[in-house]
Each structure stands twice: as C-alpha cells, then as structure tokens.
Amino acid sequence: MTERLESREKVTGAARYAFEYPVENVAYAAAVQASVGRGEVVAVDADSVLALPGVLAVLSHENAPKLHDPPDGELALFQSRTVSYRGQFVAVVVGETLETAREGARRLRVEYAAESPDVRLRTDHPDLYKPDKVNPTFPADTEQGEPEDAYGCSAVRVDVTYTTPAEHNNPMEPHTTLAQWNDDGLTLYDSTQGASSVQNIIARVFGLDRTQVRVVSPHVGGGFGSKGSPRPNVVIAAMAARAVGRPVKFAVPRQQMYATTGYRTPTIQRFRVGADSDGRLNAVLHDVVEQTSTVKEFAEQTATPTRVMYQAPHRRTSHRLVALDVPTPSWMRAPGETPGMYALESVMDELAVATGVDPIELRIRNEPDRDPENGLPFSSRNLVACLQEGAERFGWAGRDPAPRARREGRKLVGMGVAASTYPAYMAPNRATARAEPDGTFTIRIAAADIGTGARTTLALIAAETLKADLGDVRVEIGDSSLPKATVAGGSSGTAGWGTAVVRACEALRAELNGGLPAEGLEVSADTTEEVKAREAFSRHAFGAQFAEVEVDADTGEVRVRRMLGVFAAGRIINPVTARSQFIGGMTMGIGMALMEESVMDREFGDYLNRDLAQYHVPSCADVRDVDAVWVEESDPHLNPMGAKGIGEIGIVGAAAAVGNAVHHATGVRVRSLPITPATLV
Numbered sequence: 194m195t196e197r198l199e200s201r202e203k204v205t206g207a208a209r210y211a212f213e214y215p216v217e218n219v220a221y222a223a224a225v226q227a228s229v230g231r232g233e234v235v236a237v238d239a240d241s242v243l244a245l246p247g248v249l250a251v252l253s254h255e256n257a258p259k260l261h262d263p264p265d266g267e268l269a270l271f272q273s274r275t276v277s278y279r280g281q282f283v284a285v286v287v288g289e290t291l292e293t294a295r296e297g298a299r300r301l302r303v304e305y306a307a308e309s310p311d312v313r314l315r316t317d318h319p320d321l322y323k324p325d326k327v328n329p330t331f332p333a334d335t336e337q338g339e340p341e342d343a344y345g346c347s348a349v350r351v352d353v354t355y356t357t358p359a360e361h362n363n364p365m366e367p368h369t370t371l372a373q374w375n376d377d378g379l380t381l382y383d384s385t386q387g388a389s390s391v392q393n394i395i396a397r398v399f400g401l402d403r404t405q406v407r408v409v410s411p412h413v414g415g416g417f418g419s420k421g422s423p424r425p426n427v428v429i430a431a432m433a434a435r436a437v438g439r440p441v442k443f444a445v446p447r448q449q450m451y452a453t454t455g456y457r458t459p460t461i462q463r464f465r466v467g468a469d470s471d472g473r474l475n476a477v478l479h480d481v482v483e484q485t486s487t488v489k490e491f492a493e494q495t496a497t498p499t500r501v502m503y504q505a506p507h508r509r510t511s512h513r514l515v516a517l518d519v520p521t522p523s524w525m526r527a528p529g530e531t532p533g534m535y536a537l538e539s540v541m542d543e544l545a546v547a548t549g550v551d552p553i554e555l556r557i558r559n560e561p562d563r564d565p566e567n568g569l570p571f572s573s574r575n576l577v578a579c580l581q582e583g584a585e586r587f588g589w590a591g592r593d594p595a596p597r598a599r600r601e602g603r604k605l606v607g608m609g610v611a612a613s614t615y616p617a618y619m620a621p622n623r624a625t626a627r628a629e630p631d632g633t634f635t636i637r638i639a640a641a642d643i644g645t646g647a648r649t650t651l652a653l654i655a656a657e658t659l660k661a662d663l664g665d666v667r668v669e670i671g672d673s674s675l676p677k678a679t680v681a682g683g684s685s686g687t688a689g690w691g692t693a694v695v696r697a698c699e700a701l702r703a704e705l706n707g708g709l710p711a712e713g714l715e716v717s718a719d720t721t722e723e724v725k726a727r728e729a730f731s732r733h734a735f736g737a738q739f740a741e742v743e744v745d746a747d748t749g750e751v752r753v754r755r756m757l758g759v760f761a762a763g764r765i766i767n768p769v770t771a772r773s774q775f776i777g778g779m780t781m782g783i784g785m786a787l788m789e790e791s792v793m794d795r796e797f798g799d800y801l802n803r804d805l806a807q808y809h810v811p812s813c814a815d816v817r818d819v820d821a822v823w824v825e826e827s828d829p830h831l832n833p834m835g836a837k838g839i840g841e842i843g844i845v846g847a848a849a850a851v852g853n854a855v856h857h858a859t860g861v862r863v864r865s866l867p868i869t870p871a872t873l874v
C-alpha cells in the first residue's frame with residue numbers, strides 16, 4: 194500500500210498545473226462564444242475592442258491564420274463563418290491581463306445571421322442514421338438468431354425504454370493551455386490525458402513536424418475523458434501566442450466548458466428482453482438512439498456491454514445517431530458502458546421482478562461460458578464471484594424481495610444490485626529504463642497521471658521488476674519529449690504503460706549482468722509486437738454493485754445509505770489508489786442516478802447549466818458509506834502484471850444499483866435519469 198509519490202507536492206501546492214508555469218511576458222486569452230444556435234457570423238467589430246487599453250489582439254474567422262490540417266471541426270477554430278451550435282467559440286481576445294482579455298471578450302460585438310437550431314433528440318427524428326462504427330471501432334449493429342421472433346414467443350417479456358440525460362465531466366482543473374512559440378517550435382503546458390497525442394494532433398493542426406511540438410503536463414487535475422484529446426483551448430492558446438508573439442495562457446472558464454469540452458451524449462434505449470419462466474434469457478434486443486454534432490461524429494458505444502454480459506441465443510444491438518445543432522459529445526468515464534449498463538442492469542431487475550427470481554440468481558442463471566457474441570473464451574470472468582461475495586458482505590440474504598416491504602418511520606428502505614463490466618484494453622507503448630551511476634533508476638514514459646495515482650503504480654511496477662527499493666526508482670511522466678505513450682483513457686494506462694515499463698526494466702536487468710558502466714546504462718522497450726501477438730481472448734473486468742437507499746415517503750428525497758462495489762479486475766497493484774478509483778467511480782454513479790443532468794435549451798440551443806450550482810454532483814453529505822473491495826483474480830492472458838483497468842469500472846452499474854434500490858424501496862420504477870423527488874411523488 195503506497196501513497197501517491199507526489200502527494201506532498203500536491204497538498205503543499207508545489208505541484209505545478211498548466212496555468213501556473215512561470216513564463217516571462219505572458220499574455221492572457223478570453224474566448225467569445227456564439228450566441229445563436231445555428232447560422233453564420235456576419236461581422237466582428239474588432240476595432241472598438243482593440244481600442245481598449247491592454248488589448249493585444251482580436252482573432253476571429255475574419256483574420257485568423259489558416260490552420261494546416263485540423264483533424265475535425267472542433268479544432269478548426271475560426272476557419273469559417275459557420276456557427277454549428279450555440280456556445281461554439283467564434284473569437285478570442287488577447288490582453289495584457291486576464292481581466293483585460295475577459296472585458297474585451299465581453300464587449301466584442303459579433304453580428305450573426307441566425308437560423309433556428311434543431312437540438313431535440315428523438316426516436317422519430319427524420320435524420321437518424323446508422324454510423325459506420327461506434328467508438329472506438331465496434332460495429333454499429335449486431336444480430337444473432339431470430340431476435341424479433343424469439344422475443345415474440347418468449348414466456349416472459351419486458352419491453353421498456355430507458356433514457357439518460359446529457360452529463361458533463363466537470364474536472365476540478367479547467368481545460369488549460371499555456372502556449373509558447375520559440376525558435377524550435379511550440380511548447381504547450383497543457384492539462385491533458387495524453388501528451389503524445391496532443392503533440393501529434395497539434396503538429397498536424399499547425400503544419401509542424403511533431404518534434405517541433407512539446408507538451409508538458411506532469412500534473413492534471415482530473416479529466417474523466419474530457420481531456421482525452423485536445424480541445425479548442427489548445428488551438429486557441431497556440432494561435433493567440435503566435436498572433437501576439439508572446440506566451441499566452443488560456444483556461445476555459447467553467448461557464449464556457451459545457452459547450453466546448455465534451456459531454457456524455459443523452460441516450461434513448463429501448464430494451465426488449467424475452468425469457469422463460471425461470472428467467473433464462475431467450476432474446477435480448479437493445480436499440481440505442483443518441484446524438485452527435487454537425488461538426489464531428491461521435492458515436493457512443495452504448496450497446497456494447499449488452500454484447501458481452503449474458504447468454505441468450507437470439508440477440509440484437511443497434512445504434513442510431515442524429516447530427517443535431519449541439520456541442521459535440523465526447524468521452525466521459527466509461528463511455529458506452531455507463532449509460533448502456535444502467536439500462537441493461539435496470540432491465541435485468543425488471544426481469545427479476547417479472548419472473549420472481551432473485552436478481553443475483555437471475556444473473557447467475559444467465560452467465561455465459563464464452564463471450565456470447567464472438568464465441569471467444571474469456572481470459573477470466575468472475576462476475577459470479579463478485580455477486581456472491583457482495584451478497585455475503587452486504588447482507589443480501591435478509592432482503593424481502595417485495596417492493597415497499599421495509600419502512601422506518603417516514604423512510605422507505607430498499608436494496609438493489611447491478612452488475613458491472615469494462616473492457617481490459619491494452620495498447621502499444623514505449624518506455625526507457627536507466628540505471629544511474631549512483632545505483633538508482635529512472636523510468637521514462639509520456640504517460641499521464643490525471644489524479645489516478647498512475648505515477649505511483651508505474652514506480653511500483655518498475656521497482657518490482659528491477660527488484661529495487663521503491664525509493665530508488667524515479668518515474669518521469671507527463672511530457673511528450675519522453676518515450677511515446679497512449680492516453681490515460683479506456684482504463685488502459687496500467688496495462689499499456691506498465692507493460693512497456695516491465696519490458697524496459699527486464700531488458701535493463703539483463704544488460705546489467707555485464708556490470709554497470711560508469712556513465713550509467715539506459716535501455717528502451719517498445720511493446721508494439723507484443724501487443725500484436727496477443728492471443729484472441731475476450732478480456733473484461735467485472736463487478737457487482739450493491740446499494741441501500743432510503744426514500745422519504747412524503748418528499749421523495751433519496752439518500753444512499755450505503756454502497757458496496759466488489760470487483761474482479763485482475764491483480765490490484767496499489768490497493769490505496771485502486772480503492773480511490775473504484776469509490777470515485779461509484780460516487781460518480783450516485784451523481785448519475787440522483788443528480789447529474791445537463792439541460793438543453795430547446796429553443797436557443799446549448800446547455801443551460803453554467804456551474805456546479807446548476808450541475809449537481811454528490812457532495813460529502815450525499816456519500817455516506819461507499820466501500821469497494823475486490824476478489825482475487827489471476828489472469829495469465831492480460832499482460833505481465835496480470836492487471837485489468839480500474840479507472841472506469843467503478844461507475845458502471847452504480848446508477849442501476851441505486852435505481853433498483855429505489856424501486857425496491859418504493860415500488861416506483863424510474864426509467865429516466867436522474868431520479869429526483871419529482872419523479873417519485
């Protein structure tokens with residue numbers, strides 16, 4: 194059990210975040226958002242703002258330099274007069290101070306030719322289409338057997354539609370970039386989940402060689418997926434810095450974040466589930482409708498967990514998208530799995546009620562012995578162990594299955610369960626390991642620690658491989674000048690980065706058999722071939738979420754009394770930071786179940802939420818007793834550490850467990866998140 198290696202720097206304020214780098218002669222940027230939901234910019238009155246003392250530049254489509262090759266419309270800042278959604282950045286003001294820049298942005302008059310935006314997601318939208326794939330590379334639709342017919346002749350049928358709202362990631366640290374041009378190119382101090390990825394993409398945007406871009410991001414104050422790829426802030430800061438010939442700082446204020454840095458798409462999910470009277474699934478049909486923007490296609494993989502979870506001979510999943518005049522959705526913690534498993538695991542609870550089978554027993558009865566979709570063996574699958582261990586610890590056996598059976602004064606009390614899953618991804622990475630002349634070691638990899646404890650985990654992995662003391666291992670991450678690494682995303686960091694670290698350390702140990710040269714010794718590893726050569730397995734982590742809620746019978750207020758997550762995620766490398774990931778995800782699941790909702794302005798476009806007073810996340814008082822444990826799982830088919838990812842699985846299924854507990858407490862099935870008092874009384 195090892196505390197974060199940088200914990201002292203963080204609590205003393207010594208850890209430097211992107212906005213805090215001291216650079217000479219810095220200027221500040223403030224951006225202007227479109228105030229119409231669709232249309233064109235007709236005119237930008239830059240002159241009156243340029244006349245303000247301290248204003249250095251105003252950039253808009255009228256004068257912005259042409260970008261070389263932005264990979265998508267969200268990064269093509271100020272390249273056309275088109276407004277694709279309300280809140281889109283249309284101009285930036287650069288000033289001597291942050292206050293000057295913001296005042297200039299506030300005063301900038303932009304004239305528009307406005308059209309009325311179409312922002313309403315609906316299942317009968319005429320422009321629904323089937324995407325070529327859903328993220329990252331899954332087929333949009335799958336089908337096996339005769340799902341419609343099989344559903345039609347099943348003894349027990351559940352046909353329900355679940356909806357989830359748009360949700361915003363809301364990391365503590367804003368999306369921030371400090372950009373500085375020099376003779377060698379561009380340096381970016383950036384709040385990102387992937388320095389190497391920002392380096393590549395920004396080089397492409399500005400027509401530079403990737404060696405001309407350096408991205409520095411040793412500390413990142415959260416991302417939850419929203420910093421998984423460069424956002425407009427990076428391009429704005431770099432463009433502004435070039436325009437004024439000075440370093441420029443730009444942090445997206447929370448008020449501007451809701452339109453510009455990504456969010457989880459709202460979903461409408463129809464489930465039809467047919468089973469025999471014992472609850473054995475015969476047919477599962479999961480049809481998803483969700484949104485993207487007109488700027489860039491983002492196709493959330495909402496139905497993919499349904500392809501993995503339960504045995505059923507007849508199955509169908511589908512995704513349909515519509516490109517609305519809305520900000521572009523993006524990754525938010527366990528994209529796909531989170532909304533998809535909320536619906537699936539709520540439906541399983543409905544099936545348990547319909548068949549009279551205990552919800553845990555129902556899941557065990559439908560446990561597949563291979564991946565039900567592709568027929569591959571699971572590298573390991575311990576869902577049943579998680580359910581059983583959790584039932585034991587949580588006191589499931591004493592639960593009266595009847596809804597509304599337990600009342601304590603004004604409180605109705607209920608318990609719910611849901612399963613959890615997340616893929617165990619792994620991508621090629623590079624790392625170097627260096628034996629220093631003084632007997633210590635330095636590990637280098639452009640990995641990111643977004644608050645997860647990744648730096649510490651990699652140090653533990655290196656120390657174990659080197660058979661060295663942890664105190665003798667230094668880990669350098671968060672800089673694109675280090676060996677190229679994948680993003681902190683898809684819960685793949687420990688697996689992907691860790692494998693490269695292990696291989697570099699193994700190679701170093703082998704070479705050190707010849708003795709340590711006076712100048713030290715460095716070796717590097719690249720896991721591309723190793724990842725390619727992996728055997729075909731279905732690799733996923735699993736878990737079981739338990740929740741107990743009390744619902745005020747008069748007001749409908751829901752309180753989560755206690756929550757337990759039991760996970761099977763391979764070998765847990767650092768229990769203290771792993772537990773934080775699990776309970777952090779579960780806490781986010783409480784938010785999803787009871788609070789989080791981004792509200793679209795149907796007439797004018799954009800999300801109405803502007804801050805954490807309008808976008809509610811759980812506070813300490815909402816999170817009374819959340820615990821996470823894990824079962825022993827030894828899986829030889831993963832990576833040298835035997836580890837599956839843990840960053841995202843904690844949120845998956847958590848909202849369903851809470852919703853199922855609310856149903857058990859009240860007898861009310863809310864199929865549209867969040868579950869607020871108004872939905873219950």
Ligand code: MOS
Pocket residue numbers: 386416417418419421524525526527528681682683684841
């Ligand atoms: Mo995560 S949403 O893959 O950063």
